[in-house]
Amino acid sequence: MRTAVRASLAPLRITAFRRQFTAHAISMVGSTLSPVALSLGVLDATGSPAMLGAVLAAGGVPTVVMLLVGGVWADRLPRQKVxxxxNLVCAMTQGALAVMLITGTFRVEAAIPLQILYGTAMAFFLPSxxxxxxxxxPKGLLQKANALLSLxxxxxxxxxxLLAGLLVVSASAGWALLIDGASFVVAAMFLRRLRVDNTPSATDGSSFLGQLAEGLREVTSRGWVWSSIVAFMFTHLTTAILFVLGPTSMVGNDRGVLTWSAVVAGISVGQAVGDVTALHVKPRRPIVTARVVELLAVPLFVAFVLDAPLPVLIMAAIAGGLAMTLPDALWFTTLQQQLAPQVLARVSSYDWMGSFALRPIGxxxxxxxxxxAGVTTVLAVAAGTLVLTRLAGLLLPSVWAVRRHVDRPSADAGDLAAHTSS
Structure with missing residues (x-):
């Protein structure tokens, strides 16, 4: 047991990854405070759902619009510096929002530009x-590294x-945002100390648009890449629909809020289970496995359609959470192993843009x-859409052709030693 745990944590023995992981974990603790705190804070300050919608949109739209730009620059510059x-830009924006909420000086006309800056910064951060x-x-540890970051x-x-809710009730939404801002500063400090060999630069004399087009060619020339991005688009579309119609279907039902809370908690548990599973399983055909595992999201939609009892809903939610994180670990690992380092951020930017594009529409x-059309009808169609997109992806020969990186224990041990000593 101890040996298995030690093997799972092997990437953390590498100084560079340990600093990356620490920065990621700290910033994520802060970032998960933000959605609840910002929503409750803006509603308390303005009393207007429309104003809240405008503030949230101001953060989301620039991320989608600027992702491709961020991907190009992440291939041109050192990723840790990007x-x-x-992180520092996000710290500034969250800190400014926090001060306005704490001091009672919140203004939507000031919050929207801050959110635009935040969304733009995330567009550069995500592809990196x-x-x-x-x-x-090293390649042999990429899946474990991705699983640890996701965990x-x-x-x-x-x-x-939960922590954000407690802070809002006991103090102010602004304090939660202030913690978020501080977490970005600490994360930036760890990234500043991160040292890696510079990847080959994308700056080869071609123009910005030329490099953007090169990233698109890398996507469209590989069936397993573009079909995965299309599948993710529909995953986010149907998930958005579920997160609107799921709680809606419970209005007037005795189970109500507690049932929906249990479902969301079940999804979180399933996500953790998927991450832990990704630390151990190494399928020979990772993209095929990802497409099949993603079908585990379907039972949750079906459970709502059939008005299933709470234990069934929770089990379906756990399966749905696993269907999110395990395929992600396989996908990110395969991208990192199969693509040239100098185009990886640009391809990732197309991936992130595809994932985000249909979510607001949902x-x-x-x-x-x-x-x-009726809640059950829409959820049934969403479930069918998930099934069809996964089966369609499995029809492509390139999806089956992708094999996992074959671990070479002696080489990986040497790579690990070299990384650890750096």
Missing amino acids: MMVS TGALTAQTV ATSLSGSLGP YAVAGSLGAH
Whole structure:
């Protein structure tokens, strides 16, 4: 047992990854406070759901719009420095929002530009993360590294919202945002101390648009890449619909809020289970395995359609959480192992953009679709969409052709020793 745990934690023996992981874990603890705190703080300050929507949109839209730009620059510059500057920008914006909420001087016209800056910084940060991981650990440890980073996110996502709620009730939403801002500063300090070999630069004389087009060619030339991104688009669309219609379907039901809370908690548990599983399993065909495991999200939709009892809903939610994190670990690892280092951030930016693109649409149309077609009908169609997109992806030969990186114990041991000593 102790040997298995030690093997799972092997990436943390590498100084560079340990600093990356610490920065990630600290910033995630702060970031999971933010959604609850910001929403409650803006509503308390303005009393307007419309104003809250405007503030949240101001943070989300720039991320989608600027992701491709962020991907190009993350391939041009040292990734840890891009992430460090992004963290400092986020610290500034969250700190400013916190001060306004704590002092009672909150103004939407000031909050929106701050949120735009925050969303833009995230557009540079996100494509850099996976590309940096590929520099901090040897190939044989990438899946474990990705799983550990995801596990930190899952655990923070379980505890952060609760802590944010306690801070809002006992003090002010601003204090939760202030903690978020401080976490970004501490994360930036760890990234500043991170040292890795510089990856080959994307700056080869081609223009910015030329490099952007090169990233697109890397995506479209690989069926397993573009089909995965398309599948993720529909995952986020249907998940957004579920998170609107799921609680809606419980209005007037005795189970009500407690049932929905149990479902969300079950998803968080499943995400952690998926992360732990990713520390140990190494399927020969990672993309095929990812597509199949993603089908475990379907039972949760079906459970709502059938008005299943609470134990069934919770089990389906756990399966749904696993369907999110285990495939992600396999996907990120395969990207890092199969693609050239100098294009990895740009391909990741297309991945992130695809993932985010349809989510706002799902949130926007779910209510009206449920009202016109019926909640159960919409959720049933969403479940069918998940099944069809996964089966369609499995029809592509390139999805089956991708094999996992074959571990070479002696070489990986040498790589680990070299990384650890750096």
